[in-house]
Amino acid sequence: MILNGIIKGCCPKCGEGKIFESKGSIIQFQVPKMNEYCSHCAYRFARESGYFVGAMYVSYGLAILEMLLLFLLIFKFVSLTVLFIALFGLLFLLMFFNFRMSRIIWIHIFHQ
Ligand SMILES: [Zn+2]
Numbered sequence: 001m002i003l004n005g006i007i008k009g010c011c012p013k014c015g016e017g018k019i020f021e022s023k024g025s026i027i028q029f030q031v032p033k034m035n036e037y038c039s040h041c042a043y044r045f046a047r048e049s050g051y052f053v054g055a056m057y058v059s060y061g062l063a064i065l066e067m068l069l070l071f072l073l074i075f076k077f078v079s080l081t082v083l084f085i086a087l088f089g090l091l092f093l094l095m096f097f098n099f100r101m102s103r104i105i106w107i108h109i110f111h112q
Helices: 001-008 055-074 078-093 095-109
Strands: none
Touching: 001 055, 001 095, 055 078, 078 095
């Protein structure tokens, strides 16, 4: 249930309303837009001001995991320069994904 809600990006209370209105776009450099309230049950996603500061820790963990996976996949086949470019390229490509997922995970962790 929780994992399903995180993957779908749904409200932790009702599992119906979407947390994010848009996914954002790297090409257009549009930051993902978040809904303030659940459209289905009116659950407030940002519990208080500064609520999502802690989501940075989740984002950090996600980025480390992604970079570690890529590192383990390619480090034997490429030079150090290509490895660094690939790792930071991956971070750039996944920055909006990490932004959304970290907030969604944070909301689901601290839902009562
Ligand atoms: Zn809801």
